[in-house]
Amino acid sequence: MNQPPTLGIVTAARAQNSILEVTMPRWTPLAAEPQPTLREFAWQYAPSFFLDVGTACPLHCVYCSVERGADDKVVRMEAREHLYMRMADGAGAGILKVTFIGGEPASRPDFLHLADVAHAMAFDDVILATKSVKLARPEFVAELKAHNVSIVHLSLDSFDPAVLGKMLASKTAPKLLLEGLRELLRQEVDLFLFAVLTQHNLPGLLDYVRQMAALQAEFGRPMTAVLTPLKIESRAARNRAALVPKMEDLAAQVAQALDLAKELGVTLAYKNIPPCLMPNHRDFALERYLQELRIDLETDERLPAAPSTYLTHGDACATCAERELCPGVDKRYAAQFGWAAFTPI
Numbered sequence: 001m002n003q004p005p006t007l008g009i010v011t012a013a014r015a016q017n018s019i020l021e022v023t024m025p026r027w028t029p030l031a032a033e034p035q036p037t038l039r040e041f042a043w044q045y046a047p048s049f050f051l052d053v054g055t056a057c058p059l060h061c062v063y064c065s066v067e068r069g070a071d072d073k074v075v076r077m078e079a080r081e082h083l084y085m086r087m088a089d090g091a092g093a094g095i096l097k098v099t100f101i102g103g104e105p106a107s108r109p110d111f112l113h114l115a116d117v118a119h120a121m122a123f124d125d126v127i128l129a130t131k132s133v134k135l136a137r138p139e140f141v142a143e144l145k146a147h148n149v150s151i152v153h154l155s156l157d158s159f160d161p162a163v164l165g166k167m168l169a170s171k172t173a174p175k176l177l178l179e180g181l182r183e184l185l186r187q188e189v190d191l192f193l194f195a196v197l198t199q200h201n202l203p204g205l206l207d208y209v210r211q212m213a214a215l216q217a218e219f220g221r222p223m224t225a226v227l228t229p230l231k232i233e234s235r236a237a238r239n240r241a242a243l244v245p246k247m248e249d250l251a252a253q254v255a256q257a258l259d260l261a262k263e264l265g266v267t268l269a270y271k272n273i274p275p276c277l278m279p280n281h282r283d284f285a286l287e288r289y290l291q292e293l294r295i296d297l298e299t300d301e302r303l304p305a306a307p308s309t310y311l312t313h314g315d316a317c318a319t320c321a322e323r324e325l326c327p328g329v330d331k332r333y334a335a336q337f338g339w340a341a342f343t344p345i
C-alpha cells in the first residue's frame with residue numbers, strides 16, 4: 001500500500017497566479033426541461049478546476065490544439081512545486097475536484113505521485129483527462145485506482161480503429177485505446193468519454209452512440225459522452241483543411257446523435273455549439289448545467305469567466321436572445337466561413 005506523501009511547506013505558499021479558473025455546477029440548470037442525467041453529470045464533475053501539467057504527449061493527433069511552438073517541438077513541463085501550490089490554491093478555495101490535463105498527464109513519470117498529493121490534500125475527486133495507451137494494461141488501471149484517481153475523462157473520438165488511426169496519426173494507438181476503455185469498464189472506474197468532431201469522425205457519430213449503448217448493456221454501467229467541435233489552433237490549425245466540418249453539418253449530426261442516444265438510453269451532451277444551430281436540442285448543451293467562473297484567491301471574490309481566446313461572436317449576435325449562454329464561434333472558423341449560418345434567436 002502506498003503511503004500518502006508528506007505535505008510540509010506546500011500550503012504556506014501560493015502559485016503565482018492569484019486567479020483560479022473553475023467550473024461550477026449551476027444550481028438551477030438553464031434548460032427548458034433539465035435532463036436529470038446531465039444534472040447528475042454536472043455535480044459529479046464539478047466544482048472543479050483544471051491542473052495543466054504541461055504539453056508533453058507521446059501521441060501526435062492531427063487535431064491537437066495544444067501550443068508547442070511553430071515547429072511543434074516546444075514542450076512545457078510544469079514544475080512539481082507549482083502543481084503542489086496550485087492544488088493547495090484549489091483546496092483552499094473549497095474547489096475539491098481537480099482535473100489533470102496536458103498534454104498527456106499520464107505520461108508524466110510523477111503522475112501517480114501527483115494523484116497521491118491530491119488525495120492527501122483531501123480532494124473529493126481526482127480526475128484524469130487522458131488518451132493514454134497505457135490504459136490497455138490492467139496493472140496501470142489498477143495503479144490509477146490504488147492512487148485514488150476517481151474519474152477518467154477519456155478522450156475517444158471514434159470506435160472505428162481506422163478513423164481513430166487517422167485522427168491519432170497512429171496505427172497502434174487506436175486498438176490500445178479501445179482496449180483501455182474496456183479495461184476501465186472492467187475495473188469499474190468512473191469515466192466519461194469526450195469526442196472532438198472533425199470531418200473524419202462526424203459521419204460515424206451514430207455508430208459511436210450505438211457502441212456506447214452496446215458497452216452499457218455489456219458492462220451494466222451507464223455511459224456518458226460529451227461532443228465538441230475542434231479548436232482550430234496549433235496543429236489543428238495547420239491541418240484545418242482536412243479536419244474542419246461546416247458547423248451546420250456538425251450540428252445536424254449532433255442533433256441526430258442526441259435523438260439516438262435518447263432512444264438507446266445513453267447520456268450524450270455537447271459543448272461549444274451555438275444555440276442557433278441546435279433549435280430542438282438546447283437542453284443538451286453543457287453550458288446550461290455548468291458555468292465557468294474565476295475566483296480571486298486574495299479576496300475570495302467570484303468573477304465572471306475571462307473572454308475566450310479563440311471563440312467570438314458576430315455583430316448580429318448582439319441582438320440574440322441566447323447571447324449570454326452562447327459560447328460563440330471559433331474565430332478562425334468565422335474568418336473562413338463567415339456568419340451566414342448563425343442567425344440571432
Ligand code: SF4
Pocket residue numbers: 274275276277313314316317318320321322323326327328329342343344345
Ligand atoms: S446568433 Fe450568435 S449569439 Fe446567437 S446563438 Fe448564434 S452564434 Fe450565438
